[in-house]
Amino acid sequence: MDDAAGKLLERYKQGDTDALGELVELYRRPLYGFILRMTEGDGAADDIFQDVWLRAIRKIGSFRRGSFLSWLFRIAHNLVIDRARRAGRIVLLDGGEDARTDGMPEDRIADTAPDPSDSAANRDIGDRIKCAVGHLPPEQREVFLMRFEADLTFREIAGIQGTSINTALARMQYALEKMRSELGPIYYEEVNDHEKQKRD
């Protein structure tokens, strides 16, 4: 756990409620970003974000060591799956290379992202990437977002998903592969231009 979060958590445990407010703010972007992308089009991100914190507050005494953010993501992961299960969104996604997990609740999180080819010309790279992320199978999307959105390590991601590091890594590689093929060569031209601009 990073120092800032550790100190805030300690302050909250000693009765300083404002410290929790700071903690919520500190992790708002990665956590909310992850939930938003996992529930794209569902409109449930606000509720899940709130529930993650309510559950965290209730269980904060049981948090001992390790990364607090990773702990929050574990709660978020469970809530996203619970929500998909309750909503009965039985949309079995293409298992692809990860067909071993077919039938798990994770696989039932619907793909709600718009088609990336829809008026692609009107969207910038960010929107197209967001769209492509929405098309990833949930378990790959989760690894991709946990890694890129929240900077969690593969060990932490594997712990949250209950898999091995190798599986988490493989899911990330499949996700990258799908992103590349979905975004196509135009994306790489733009990325290269972007990089060139940055260098200049």
Next chain:
Amino acid sequence: MKNRKEIERLVLLRNSGELDDHKRIEIDERIASDPEVARLCSEMEEMKGLVRIKDEEALVPDKAIETIMHAARRRSRQRRTGVVGYSFSWRPAIYSAAAALLLLSTSLLFWQKLAPQAPSSNYAMLNLNWNSKIDEQLSELDQLVTSTLLEYSEEIDSQRDLNSLAREIINLEEAQI
């Protein structure tokens, strides 16, 4: 490092800080010398930057924040005042069970040793005396009844004999007449 997949895997691990020093130095050298690996690495960094949600997108409604803070304040107050949900712990439960077991076995031992002198046993003895006295009286009564019955039956028998004797006399007298 033979193929692209393997390189990509190592780049991913390097970026998440999970490579050991030896492997990290190896991949760093490769990034410095191989433009393809360098491109792969920068592509990932670029994608990471683009994927991340913008601050204006990550606006959580005030109501949700208020609910969180309200729960935090309530929980904090409960913790301070001690009015907090009981959290189960094994250690006190084991100690309590051991103490209860010890108490039970000690009581059992005392009861076994002191049982004859216990007031309840005196009461039982009293009961036993009463019972034996009643039994004696009952058997005496039984003997009395039996002997009385015998006497009566003897008397009846003798009465019966007298009756039959008297009848014979009457019969003889009638015959003489």
